[in-house]
Every structure is written in structure tokens, then in C-alpha cells.
Amino acid sequence: MSDTQQNDLARKDGKDSEADHGTDHGTGAAPAGVSRRRLLGTASAVGAAGLAVGAAGGAAASAAGRHEPASVTALTTVGTDTVAFHGAHQPGITTPLQARGHLVAFDLAPGAGRKEASALLRRWSASARALMAGEPAAGHDTGVALDAGPSSLTVTFGFGRTFFDRTGLTGRRPSALDPLPPFSSDHLDARRSDGDLWIQVGANDALVAFHALRTLQKDAGAAARVRWQMNGFNRTPGATAHPMTARNLMGQLDGTANPKPSEPDFDRRLFVPPTPTAGPAADSTASEDTAWMAGGSYAVVRRIRMLLDSWEQLSLHHQEQVIGRRKADGAPLTGGTEGTALGLDTVGPDGKLVIPGNAHARISAPEANGGAAMLRRPFSFHDGIGPDGTPDAGLLFVCWQADPLKGFVPVQRKLDRGDALSAYIRHEASGLFAVPGGAREGEYVGQRLLEA
Ligand SMILES: C=CC1=C(C)c2cc3[nH]c(cc4nc(cc5[nH]c(cc1n2)c(C)c5CCC(=O)O)C(CCC(=O)O)=C4C)c(C)c3C=C
Numbered sequence: 001m002s003d004t005q006q007n008d009l010a011r012k013d014g015k016d017s018e019a020d021h022g023t024d025h026g027t028g029a030a031p032a033g034v035s036r037r038r039l040l041g042t043a044s045a046v047g048a049a050g051l052a053v054g055a056a057g058g059a060a061a062s063a064a065g066r067h068e069p070a071s072v073t074a075l076t077t078v079g080t081d082t083v084a085f086h087g088a089h090q091p092g093i094t095t096p097l098q099a100r101g102h103l104v105a106f107d108l109a110p111g112a113g114r115k116e117a118s119a120l121l122r123r124w125s126a127s128a129r130a131l132m133a134g135e136p137a138a139g140h141d142t143g144v145a146l147d148a149g150p151s152s153l154t155v156t157f158g159f160g161r162t163f164f165d166r167t168g169l170t171g172r173r174p175s176a177l178d179p180l181p182p183f184s185s186d187h188l189d190a191r192r193s194d195g196d197l198w199i200q201v202g203a204n205d206a207l208v209a210f211h212a213l214r215t216l217q218k219d220a221g222a223a224a225r226v227r228w229q230m231n232g233f234n235r236t237p238g239a240t241a242h243p244m245t246a247r248n249l250m251g252q253l254d255g256t257a258n259p260k261p262s263e264p265d266f267d268r269r270l271f272v273p274p275t276p277t278a279g280p281a282a283d284s285t286a287s288e289d290t291a292w293m294a295g296g297s298y299a300v301v302r303r304i305r306m307l308l309d310s311w312e313q314l315s316l317h318h319q320e321q322v323i324g325r326r327k328a329d330g331a332p333l334t335g336g337t338e339g340t341a342l343g344l345d346t347v348g349p350d351g352k353l354v355i356p357g358n359a360h361a362r363i364s365a366p367e368a369n370g371g372a373a374m375l376r377r378p379f380s381f382h383d384g385i386g387p388d389g390t391p392d393a394g395l396l397f398v399c400w401q402a403d404p405l406k407g408f409v410p411v412q413r414k415l416d417r418g419d420a421l422s423a424y425i426r427h428e429a430s431g432l433f434a435v436p437g438g439a440r441e442g443e444y445v446g447q448r449l450l451e452a
């Protein structure tokens, strides 16, 4: 069994034990040694108000002069959930979607090179490890995340194409980092695209996520400057009656047909193999000296604005024709439930395909793209109202794959040519980042690139 599968199973065990105790957060293991039943027992002694206030409310109650028992503050497992920093792969790739996300790109400062980059990655990894374990950041903790647990915090680091020239490592740049091809529907803003370094922060608490982001920005010191930052969100764990696929801001279930860890080719699709596999591709990879990417993955990041004013004018029927799935439950228009395969050849009584030829789900399906697949792990964004008076909202589309030329690129090429959804979205920014494998104990992320 792969590390990914083990990780997922470990989290699933957590969920199951949580379910046994009657919670529905679906976010991971309960705090060690504290059963849900015991907490409920404690809470019932202080009344229903104690149940509702949770951690933040507990602090407020103390400030108001009421001294609640400390155990009341531990009613939820959302705060106590942790994700491992060390492992074969970096966290934040197969981790379940978190409620809050920050994507931030940095450029190395003028004059900063490999030495400074290596010291920076060492500092960043130390902070990420500590914060993900629920410890304060070394030296300069701001206290913003005080009272909260790690809340499934993940920090993921990547290198952009330009990083390699700036650090004298051009010879070790993977060809997979070659620029993405232009697409006819691109409206890309160069200032909000690319970057030498990229960080993805995710957490199930907004203050925990902000605290991590701020810590990492301060860690950058004089070595690197923020190039762009994007802030996103997803549904809060526990907001729905049962764990389910996330909805995006168009209201669709988004993520249904993602590759699953239980599928035999999951790791192969997502992660760079330790050694080049046999065959023609192996020769070119071997000559690249990219062994440092073993266990890593490539992240394609796109800020995709949704033209919500136009989208929301469509009838439900038309919206469903655009995607090829039912809006309420994500089932294919050919019937069944969310998990049912798309009936791509099914024809209706009118002789037409039930899932239209230009439906987004049809065009992006691996069956229609020579098996090309990626793991989509997005955040929604809403940055207010744009100068044109429409919502500046949409999807921070992040997808993961072992090779962008076998994942994002062929699918986006196809979508670019005839996706019914493209009339309602606009790609505004883009980045491609090499995300190295996870750091082993005592190692920092990227050490195998920077110190070999
Ligand atoms: C190039 C890759 C993709 C981009 C860009 C993209 C943008 C995008 N997608 C949605 C909404 C949905 N996408 C869905 C499925 C789906 N999308 C992609 C790829 C891209 N999407 C793939 C590979 C798939 C899976 C296709 C399949 O195998 O069936 C769906 C259906 C539900 C699901 O499977 O997730 C929705 C809904 C939006 C709103 C969007 C840009 C804003």
C-alpha cells in the first residue's frame, strides 16, 4: 500500500471513530484520549450554551467573567485535527479540502541566489512543521492562532520555472516546467501569474491559515518578496449533514470524478516516480537530472473568474446541459447517482446525445482525452465587485499531476476548443510549479534539489 493510501486510511479511521461517537465533521481523528461521549457528558453539565460556544466562545465567556470548565473548549475535533508534515509527499495534495486557503507566490530578491534560497526553505520548513503540529512559530509568533489547534493546517511549497535560473540550477529544471501553451480563451495577467516560489496554505480555521501565511511571509525576510497572493475558501467541515463533494460558486458539486486513492493508477497519475520508468520517455527524463522530484507532483494554478451574472440567468436545465450533470446531486444527466459513470453514448428520444457534445464533464473526461487525468483541489474566491460592477469571484483552480503534459494541458486544450462552460468563465492568471516530494525527518523541503 502506498503512503498516500495509508495516509487516507489513517484519516478514514479517524472519521470512523468520530462517527462512532456521533459527530459529522468528517475531518479526521478525535483528540487523543478524549471521547466525544465524554465531552458531551461534560457539556451537558454546563448546559446547551456551553455546547454551542466551542473554543472561541469559551474564551469570550471567560473574558465576560464566567469561568467555564476548560474541557468545554474541546467540543469540536475540527481544531485538533493534524496533518503530517513529513512523508513521501508534501501535505496539501491529497489532504481533504480545507475551509480556508491562501496561494502566494514569491520572487527571490535581487542578489539572492541558491544559498539564500536554501536558508529560506530551511526556515519555511521549520515553521510549517511546527505550525502543522500546533506549536508556535520559532522566535516571532504573533499569537493570532492562540486558542486554536492546528485545524488540519497544511503548507505546501513549490518552485516555478524562473527559480532555476536565479539559483544557478537551470540544469536541474525539469522539462515538465516548460511554459504552459497559450490557450485562445486566456486573459492572463502576468503580474498575478508565475513566480519563483509558490506556497499553498490550507486550514479549517481562517485565523490558523492567516497566522501560517503571515509567519511564512515574515520568514521570507530580505530573501524573497511576495509577487501575488490569492485567498480562497471552501465549505466548513460539519456544515452539511454528511461529508460530501464541495460545491463551487456556480452551485455545482465539483470534484466528483477526481481520481481516487483506491484506484490502482492513482499514485502514477499524481506523483513523479522515484526512477524513470522504461520506455522512450525514460531517456529524456534521465538526462534531465530531476531525481530530486521523486515523490513530487506538478501544480497548475489558474485564477478562473466566473461570470456569475450571466450564469445565474440560465435556467436550471441549461446550466445542467452546460456541465452534463444534475446540479442538485451531481448525477450524470444519463441517470443514476453522483458516482454513476457518464453515459457518453446515450441518446435520448429526440435522437440527440443526453450529455451534450460540448458539456464540460464530457469534454474533460479521461475517456475523451486519452486517459489524461488530474486531481482537482480548488478553493473558491470572492474579492468583491470588479470595476465593471460584476462579482470578482470564481475558482482558484489547483490541479495536481505527475506530468502537466499528461494532465492539465491536453484537457485544457480540448476545453479551449469547445467547452460550453467557457462562455461563463475567464482564465485570469496562471502558474505552474514543481512541488518536490515530502521532507523526511530532519530534512527541509527542496533539500534534495538545493544541496545535492
Ligand atoms: C483543464 C482542466 C479543467 C478546468 C480548467 C476546469 C474548470 C472548471 N470546472 C468546473 C466545474 C466542473 N468540472 C467538472 C468536471 C471536471 N473538470 C475537469 C477539468 C477542468 N475543469 C475534469 C478533468 C473533470 C472531470 C470530468 C469527468 O471525468 O467526468 C464538473 C463535474 C463534476 C466533477 O467531476 O467534478 C464540474 C461541475 C468549473 C466551474 C471550472 C472553472 C471555473
Ligand SMILES: [Fe+2]
Pocket: 360, 364
Ligand atoms: Fe471542470
